[in-house]
Every structure is written in structure tokens, then in C-alpha cells.
Amino acid sequence: MQNYPAQDRLLLAVDCIIFGFQEDQLNLLLIRRDFEPHRGEWSLMGGFLRRAENLDAGAQRVVKDLTGLQDVYLEQFHTFGKVGRDSVERTISVGYYALVNQKRATAQLSERYAARWTPLTELPPLIFDHQEMVDAALAALRYRATHEPVGFELLPEKFTLTQLQRLYEAIFDQPIDAGNFRRRLRKMDYLEQTDEKDFSESRRGAWYYQFLPDQYADARRNGIPFLLKP
Amino acid sequence: MQNYPAQDRLLLAVDCIIFGFQEDQLNLLLIRRDFEPHRGEWSLMGGFLRRAENLDAGAQRVVKDLTGLQDVYLEQFHTFGKVGRDSVERTISVGYYALVNQKRATAQLSERYAARWTPLTELPPLIFDHQEMVDAALAALRYRATHEPVGFELLPEKFTLTQLQRLYEAIFDQPIDAGNFRRRLRKMDYLEQTDEKDFSESRRGAWYYQFLPDQYADARRNGIPFLLKP
DNA sequence: ACAAAAGTGTTTTTCTTACACCCATGA
DNA sequence: TCATGGGTGTAAGAAAAACACTTTTGT
Numbered sequence: 279m280q281n282y283p284a285q286d287r288l289l290l291a292v293d294c295i296i297f298g299f300q301e302d303q304l305n306l307l308l309i310r311r312d313f314e315p316h317r318g319e320w321s322l323m324g325g326f327l328r329r330a331e332n333l334d335a336g337a338q339r340v341v342k343d344l345t346g347l348q349d350v351y352l353e354q355f356h357t358f359g360k361v362g363r364d365s366v367e368r369t370i371s372v373g374y375y376a377l378v379n380q381k382r383a384t385a386q387l388s389e390r391y392a393a394r395w396t397p398l399t400e401l402p403p404l405i406f407d408h409q410e411m412v413d414a415a416l417a418a419l420r421y422r423a424t425h426e427p428v429g430f431e432l433l434p435e436k437f438t439l440t441q442l443q444r445l446y447e448a449i450f451d452q453p454i455d456a457g458n459f460r461r462r463l464r465k466m467d468y469l470e471q472t473d474e475k476d477f478s479e480s481r482r483g484a485w486y487y488q489f490l491p492d493q494y495a496d497a498r499r500n501g502i503p504f505l506l507k508p
Numbered sequence: 509m510q511n512y513p514a515q516d517r518l519l520l521a522v523d524c525i526i527f528g529f530q531e532d533q534l535n536l537l538l539i540r541r542d543f544e545p546h547r548g549e550w551s552l553m554g555g556f557l558r559r560a561e562n563l564d565a566g567a568q569r570v571v572k573d574l575t576g577l578q579d580v581y582l583e584q585f586h587t588f589g590k591v592g593r594d595s596v597e598r599t600i601s602v603g604y605y606a607l608v609n610q611k612r613a614t615a616q617l618s619e620r621y622a623a624r625w626t627p628l629t630e631l632p633p634l635i636f637d638h639q640e641m642v643d644a645a646l647a648a649l650r651y652r653a654t655h656e657p658v659g660f661e662l663l664p665e666k667f668t669l670t671q672l673q674r675l676y677e678a679i680f681d682q683p684i685d686a687g688n689f690r691r692r693l694r695k696m697d698y699l700e701q702t703d704e705k706d707f708s709e710s711r712r713g714a715w716y717y718q719f720l721p722d723q724y725a726d727a728r729r730n731g732i733p734f735l736l737k738p
Numbered sequence: 739a740c741a742a743a744a745g746t747g748t749t750t751t752t753c754t755t756a757c758a759c760c761c762a763t764g765a
Numbered sequence: 766t767c768a769t770g771g772g773t774g775t776a777a778g779a780a781a782a783a784c785a786c787t788t789t790t791g792t
Contacts (some may be wrong), residue, residue: 481743
């Protein structure tokens, strides 16, 4: 360990991979850069960390600036620091992924950034190492989604089990057996069936469910683990 | 996204949680600070990132300065950036954990830092948020150790299956059934029995095994996953 | 009545777990 | 011969996977 150096201070950015879900697809919120270099190209939303700001707070600020949403689900997943990754100046980026309700985010979307939701499967070329960041974020999300019930962050308050299944199929990019999926969910008593049905997808209608965070906290304490393993 | 700010440059440190294994115990390599503040207190080994240095390279340098070892197993696990975490100046720390051969590391240990191996179960109070970093590193190691064969990094080239079992018991802090453990290992054809035995622990002797990285790379490509789930 | 989504049940197979048991050998 | 660590085998049960089947209802 050495003493505190006089120079060697660096730029520290917080970049956010913002996930949404709509029409059975996982989407990313990208922005078009309106400044040089790479003006007009696609990029992740980010910002520089302020002197008196915690990392998590910086990430929340970045998401809020773009979507207007506060206190969204955020997870730090990796820090990127290769020497040449930013062509302008040495920058270290702390990567966060956010899970947001796409509908609500779209409603309040800031017009300053020319942002657009893009299906994960049809991403345009991204600047710097942002594609690498997206890949790492997706891997982290997949891990997290098998161990913690985070998927609900991407859905409305009330959702059908089929919607939930489609979401997990999108996250893992593979089909899931409906019977087995539902049997697993049936055991989770922090998933509560409401008394409403969704008739938009079928004549018969599908029950709306909701996630009960408090119940989940209990289940977690009692060692009953969430596990959805496709 | 904003333009590159003139100020707001920050100190960026790389801190390493260095794990070793000896006498059936997981140990951490700690150093005694020889400068203010907190002179004489225990801390993790760290250093400031240099302008022209990749993050991973910085972590390797930190480990090498202390242990003399090059190219050790290193994994970035989390970045710590709370505003008040360093009492001297705002510092962001990228946390890495290292898995080293404790014997070899001890042999070349630098005398500049007054370093000491300490059992994970008997850690002294650490400066700043270093205890929090240790906790997070251990959690990350546990995850990694169930999904990837990283444990071998903590053992000599050749090891017995009982040694390996003791290591995993130490990592997860719980007993493991020998029969079941060995049956799992038997399936991994990247674990090769040598023609030597260890007679130090028993009269009968235990076969030495070695890990074959190339074979593992193959197995990995073919989708045969490592999985040791205590 | 039939199409189509919603939802349930059942069978097969695979993996865990717990534990009993044999082996080799120096003292 | 017996204590000890090394190592194998197996039966019971739990969980995952595959898939057939029923329900509901607008058209």
C-alpha cells in the first residue's frame, strides 16, 4: 500500500444497462449521442460520478435523468477499466443494470437524449466497449433471475403466469415447459393470485397474480429459496 | 450523458482479498499499515490504479508487490464507493479476490508490509469498510466455487481428494459427505489420478490427483458443467 | 363444435442423500 | 488385531423433465 498520490486521479463513470420487457421481448433503452466523438451513434446511458455521490445514487440519477423513474431496481455487476476503452480519455465505468417497467419508463422518457427501446436481439453497433457491457449485464441478470425473484421488476404490478413465463423465456432465450414452470411457482407463497383476470390474451381469461415482497422476505429468512432454473 | 467534466476526477484504488489454504483453514493475507491514518491497524492489500494500467493488471501488481507471485487467479467481484468509506479522501475501490498457493506466497513474502496470514474465522478489526469487502469476496468465492473449479488454485499442483474436500468444507463452512463428494469428482475427467500417493495423513496412503485445465476447457465447451453444490 | 389459451396431473428418469460397508497398513 | 483414514456401493426419496389431458368460452 502506498500513500495517496497527487496525480493519478481518474474519470469515473456510471453506465446503466436498462432492461425493459414488452411484447414478449427483452429490450434495452439506448440513446443517440448528441456530442463528439461518435455523435449520432448508439450508446448506453451513463454519467460521471459526482464528488459527493455514492455509486448507487449515481446510477439512480442516471436512470432518473433518462426515464424519470425513481428507486428502480439496480444491480452493480462489473467495473470496466481497460486503458483504451474510451477513446477520449481514460475512464473507468462502473456497470449497473436496471430493471424497469417499460411502459412507465416510456411515458416519462426525457427528450434530451433521443432514447429508444431496442430488442436485445436487434441491437445496433454500440460505441466503445458497450456491447461487452451488455453481454456481461445479461449474464449477471440471468444468474440473478435464477436465484432471486427479480423478474417481477420488469412486469406490471399485476401479471399473469403466462406473461411471467414469456419473460423468463426472453431472459434465458429458451422455451420453458408451462406445466413444470407453474408447478414451481405454485409452491411460492409470496406469489398471490388476485381476484382479477386478464382477458386480453384469451377468451377464458388468465388470473392476475402479484408478488408480495414482505412474504418473500419471510420465506427467505426461513431458508426457502427462490429457484427458477431453465 | 454529459460531456467530460474538468474536475470530478477521483482516486481509484484496487484492493485485493488474498485467500490461502493451510491446515484445513481458509486464510487471508492482511497487512499492518505503516502510515497514517490508522497506522498499525490491519488492512487489506491495495494500491492506486495507474494512468496507463488496466484494472486486472493493477490487481496483479498489488498481489505481486506483496507475495512476489505472478499471474495468480484473480476475480473482480465488486466496486466500493460510499462517500465516507475512506476517511482521508474520496476513494473508489475496485475489489478483487485472489486465490494463491499459501506456501509459495509465504516463501516470497515482501517484508515491506508486515503481512500476516490470518484464519478467516479469526480476523482482527479491519480499517475502513474492509470487513464488508471481505464478506462480499467470500460470498463471491462461494458462488464461483460451486460453478467453476477454482478451488484448485488454493492447493498445490498435486493434492488428495481429502485435501480437496477439506478445502470445500472450509470455503462453505459446513461438512461434506465424503462418499457423495467423491462420486461427483469421479465424473470429472479433467481430474486425473497420478501415480503418486500421499502417506502423510494415513498409513494406507491417498492418491494424488491433478487438475487438467485443457481437459476442463474441453468439457466446458461440450456443456458438461462443473458443479459442486454444498 | 372447435380453436386456443389456461391450467392440471401423471409417468419416467435422474439426481441427492444418508449411510453401511470394505480396504490397507503401521503400530 | 485394531484403529484410522481412504475409498466404494446402494437403497430410499426428492426433484426435474416430458407430455398427455382437461377446462373455459367466444365465435
